[in-house]
Amino acid sequence: MANERFEESIKRLNDAIAACDSIVFFGGAGVSTESGIPDFRSVDGLYNQKYKYPPETIISHSFYMRNPSEFYRFYKDKMLYLDAKPNVTHEKLAELEKMGKLKAVVTQNIDGLHQLAGSKEVLELHGSVHRNYCTRCRKFFDLKYIVQSEDVPICDACGGTVKPDVVLYEEGLDQDILSRTVARISQADMLIIGGTSLAVYPAAGLIDYFSGKYLVVVNMAPTPRDQHADILVHGKLGEVFSKITIS
Ligand code: NAD
Numbered sequence: 001m002a003n004e005r006f007e008e009s010i011k012r013l014n015d016a017i018a019a020c021d022s023i024v025f026f027g028g029a030g031v032s033t034e035s036g037i038p039d040f041r042s043v044d045g046l047y048n049q050k051y052k053y054p055p056e057t058i059i060s061h062s063f064y065m066r067n068p069s070e071f072y073r074f075y076k077d078k079m080l081y082l083d084a085k086p087n088v089t090h091e092k093l094a095e096l097e098k099m100g101k102l103k104a105v106v107t108q109n110i111d112g113l114h115q116l117a118g119s120k121e122v123l124e125l126h127g128s129v130h131r132n133y134c135t136r137c138r139k140f141f142d143l144k145y146i147v148q149s150e151d152v153p154i155c156d157a158c159g160g161t162v163k164p165d166v167v168l169y170e171e172g173l174d175q176d177i178l179s180r181t182v183a184r185i186s187q188a189d190m191l192i193i194g195g196t197s198l199a200v201y202p203a204a205g206l207i208d209y210f211s212g213k214y215l216v217v218v219n220m221a222p223t224p225r226d227q228h229a230d231i232l233v234h235g236k237l238g239e240v241f242s243k244i245t246i247s
Helices: 003-019 060-066 070-080 088-098 111-119 143-149 175-187 203-208 235-242
Strands: 023-026 101-106 122-124 125-135 162-166 190-194 214-220 231-233
Touching: 003 175, 003 214, 003 231, 023 088, 060 070, 088 101, 088 111, 088 235, 101 175, 122 175, 125 143, 143 162, 143 214
Parallel strands: 023 101, 023 190, 101 122, 190 214, 214 231
Antiparallel strands: 125 162
């Protein structure tokens, strides 16, 4: 019975994708768990492991300012996955964009896997581990520089501290990314929400700009938007996206 319901939802999803030509995907950490990157709030996610401080505290602006050394110890150990590869969800989204159906991927992820899969319009609400800047002279550094640094990465030009271009708790979102996201979501005829608990604001509030035809939610755990979904699948993104037929 459950399987029949799953197949029925996939059929409705495929029919809706065929009928739409302005799809936006809004995703979170659950998109990359099948690439081996843990999310935050699942049972085996980072928030359920034990650290000296809770992860929300360590990856906050005030903690970073007070204790950059401890921040970088956690960040390098738990938030950088150099060998992770895009999975079927990243790849299908890139294909949908190439076909002209999907207009943007809005992501809370910082791992760069959508771009690696070939997606072009990726709106990174929380930045990227691949971009890093000297806080004094603004010199750019790649991820390798961070990984190879001992302790806190220091700028080789001016001696300033290098900070990841990642939005920490207590920091605001980039205004340009925000307005492009609002424009994309408000013009979409389908919004697919996937792999996010919708617990992190202001990112989660951006889906309120959607007024199109199909709201789709694909997530393992229930989300606050389940009851508003036209198509709802509780399951793995990989199982759903591998069944999306693109023609
Ligand atoms: P979250 O951990 O709060 O929620 C993840 C959700 O995805 C959960 O509801 C879980 O049930 C679901 N999920 C996990 N694997 C799934 C799968 N294979 N298929 C379908 N659903 C799946 O993540 P969030 O809502 O993105 O918020 C966490 C914040 O942490 C974000 O701001 C993000 O920037 C950051 N983060 C990013 C990464 C990354 O870049 N890959 C990883 C961890 C956390």
